[in-house]
Amino acid sequence: MKAGMKRTKYCGEVTKDDCGKKITLMGWVQKRRDLGGLVFLDLRDRAGICQIVFNPETDPETHALAQKVKAEYCIAIKGEVVLRPEDMRNKTMNTGDVEILAEEIHILNEAKTLPFVLSEEVEVGEALKLQYRYLDLRKPGLQNNIILRHKAAQCVRTYLNDAGFIEVETPMLTKSTPEGARDYLVPSRIFPGHFFALPQSPQLFKQLLMISGFDRYYQIVKCFRDEDLRADRQPEFTQIDLETSFLEMDEILDITEGLIVDMFKETIGVDMKQPFLRMSYDEAMSSYGADKPDIRFDMKLFDISDIVAKTDFGVFSSTVANGGVIKAMNVKAPAELSRKDLDSFGVFVATFGAKGVMWAKISDTGWQSSFAKFLSDDQKKKIEERLSIKPGDTMLVIAGKKEMVNASLGALRLHVAEKLSLIPENTYAPLWVIGFPLLEWNEDEKRFVAVHHPFTAPAIEDIDLLSTDPAKVKAQAYDMVINGQEVGGGSVRIHSRDLQKKVFDVIGLGEEEAKYKFGFLLEALEYGAPPHGGLAFGFDRLVALLTGAKSLRDVIAFPKTQKAACPLTQAPSSVDDAQLAELGIKVLDKYKN
């Protein structure tokens, strides 16, 4: 680069007000349009795109150089900002009223032909995009997602700083914890055969910070879980983690929902109404078949077991007799469901274990349905009333075990809504789900496991139930849900050693084991631990909501594939035997290369 050359402006920020000024831009060539005489270059940087004109009459040497430039060359240009001729203005470009009359061009670096075209229109294969992530990240769409992510993080810091929170870092090399997800392990060289674990969350450390008296802690922090991935799950992801002392649940909810309201306002200008709706877990499960209901649209689930229990229709009567349920939802007219659609729903729910989807189309002339003949007029009328069915509506029904019915009908609700475009766009429907059970029975392990995590406080009035009927104990836990996505969750924690021990007992964590795994926490609770509680948001998921990204990959600079690999760096990779020897590790032969 020519000595002393300095960028004076971003491409995307050149405006009419700059006309007459000499400016210097540096960026990448988006496009060259060579008319033989005149050459136009679209120059791009992180702020946007600006058109540069090269006229052979201005400077033949500069013009000749511009003809050599190709897509994605990194260049610097110097020239005068001029207003474009009246009929040559580009209304679709932010900088479309002006252009730069180039006087100098410097090729800072040439570029090979890219492995794919940088266009928002062309969908390139995921593996290739990730292999050349640094090129894919040049696309304005992806780049803007990352920039918005930065703004969202700034919001978090501003809001929490103002609310008196202190940012504290916690260790990445820590102790493997049972309960919960599979850990990513890191071998210790100094203690061969021993391993650190990367944190699934800073849970225990933030509780210790409360015991230390920091009172309000937060951290924007990486967490790691070695489980199979989904579009909304990456093996390493970022949490907005926070914890407070001396606050009750309502106060924690107030503070944290204020954070989300601020974030949506500051980043995308969306106003969310406060306070957020609070829905019980039981209501969420029964009406939406999910603990993360999407309440942007209605189409609730209704239990009709009581109405149809006594019919000659075997599917209904035997389901109820065997302790199952029959639930239905009403797809309101004018939504049209073809026979093909209805058949496809059966395939859709099969993966959730449902035998099939029954349906009834209700019109002025009556019910069209495989089971209508088994129902009395009175039963039909009761169903119509419960589901607010009007002529033209279609009812979908699934029968079976309660959990399976909720899972399949809840998923079908989302599937149908998507298919029929019943979900309003650019709408954000936040709510709190509260009143989760503290424990659930795990059939595989034949023991109770914590629904949230084992440090969650039970509802005070349920503490006695711990020893008599653990399944009935409610937790002081809460999840924030936006548009059917769980974006955050937390709880009031146990701050008494005795209660903590009791919960460990109930989940079958013996004294010895508890001491080995969590002894440090149990002991810490004995030194004046304050009442405390907190929450963690899934930052990536929040940014995905803010940007409308369909996958978390689109809001993470360097994400992993669904198999948790990185095509860019080729991680994970094998390592030298010497490196392994130092760690006291031997790889099984079947895994070598």
Added chain:
RNA sequence: GGGGGCGUAGUUAAGUUGGUUAUAACGCCGGCCUGUCACGCCGGAGGUCGCGAGUUCGAGUCUCGUCGCUCCCGCCA
């Protein structure tokens, strides 16, 4: 661990019932072009049909296996 979808030129896709030299667009290379902005016009190069077996006179197409990407179930306190 299980189920679905995809894999053809650098990229995105088409490719019929298994049958001649595997198409198109964009990109790339060469030429022309002074108001383009999806610039235009003329010409050209470019293929391990993911990989490996099998069936067949003959496989991009059928079968089996395998790898990769993706969506979902299980899993993810």
